[in-house]
């Protein structure tokens with residue numbers, strides 16, 4: 001993976017840029033319409049120097065960056081820390097340093113995340129957690145510990161065999177390892193009652209997000225994929241205490257909106273569970289005549305619903321991860337991938353599937369092969385598109401999407 005040795009002495013430091021938010025992030029408390037919330041979300045996402053984290057740090061929060069796809073952020077929250085979802089540098093970051101350390105045939109998120117570290121844009125973070133989802137995330141944790149030696153990193157091991165009786169005890173022990181590290185770096189002492197309260201807060205966030213997704217599925221003309229995505233993406237960038245009321249305002253506004261449905265086909269979107277496509281690409285998918293009735297964005301916020309964390313919250317958190325069926329490229333539950341895609345398409349009422357996979361993302365690409373076989377057997381149409389974080393031209397993609405939609409509409 002390394003093309004050149006790295007060390008702290010080689011780290012260049014650029015000043016972070018972008019808009020400054022108020023220390024209390026009151027902009028988000030004041031934003032009362034979906035339009036305002038989406039505009040703020042767009043600004044925040046396009047600023048790779050994490051303006052919400054800069055602001056929250058000034059107010060005394062200690063942020064922990066969590067690489068996709070799964071970190072028990074409730075646990076980070078329960079230790080008095082601010083869990084923040086890392087999603088790479090997106091379309092705003094020019095890769096000028098990370099290329100020297102990472103090979104060419106790697107996904108963009110690995111390079112842009114390293115670029116953020118090498119250009120001081122991650123300076124407000126106090127720690128980073130990298131779940132072991134693939135070889136790239138595993139190596140990134142090692143690289144981070146070398147280029148940012150003063151900021152602790154943690155590799156979170158997640159069980160792979162969900163049938164094993166050892167899966168939950170193993171994960172509980174892993175969570176204890178994470179607790180010990182976060183306590184050492186200044187987190188508060190672990191107290192089960194604090195975790196119970198954090199689980200309840202995150203339950204509320206997940207319930208509201210599930211309601212938003214249900215509205216999108218039942219009445220897809222009420223809320224666009226881009227609006228839904230922007231509102232959800234804020235959930236990993238703000239204190240959850242601020243995000244839950246935002247979701248409630250969004251749901252209240254949607255209850256008043258009419259479903260302005262056009263002649264478009266309902267589609268399941270599979271693949272972007274880790275690296276994120278550009279906002280333009282997300283918008284384009286629905287512009288060409290699709291309604292995305294279910295997707296794999298920001299799966300962490302939808303992993304499970306309603307954990308009962310009253311008795312043994314740590315074990316409950318581990319059990320929820322292990323027991324909830326989630327089939328994405330970096331995880332398989334005890335079923336086959338083929339069955340999983342068919343069930344998901346049926347549950348969403350999708351007439352087709354779009355695979356939107358990050359270039360060089362092996363876990364996503366391997367699954368596409370299995371998914372395609374099952375869809376072929378059942379005559380369900382699909383389209384496979386690849387994306388990179390810094391794509392700018394979508395003419396070819398638009399053409400492919402239009403052809404896909406027309407082939408279903410006029411078959």
Ligand code: SF4
Nearest residue numbers: 107134136274275361
């Ligand atoms: S985009 Fe794919 S290959 Fe890259 S870190 Fe994420 S899961 Fe791993």
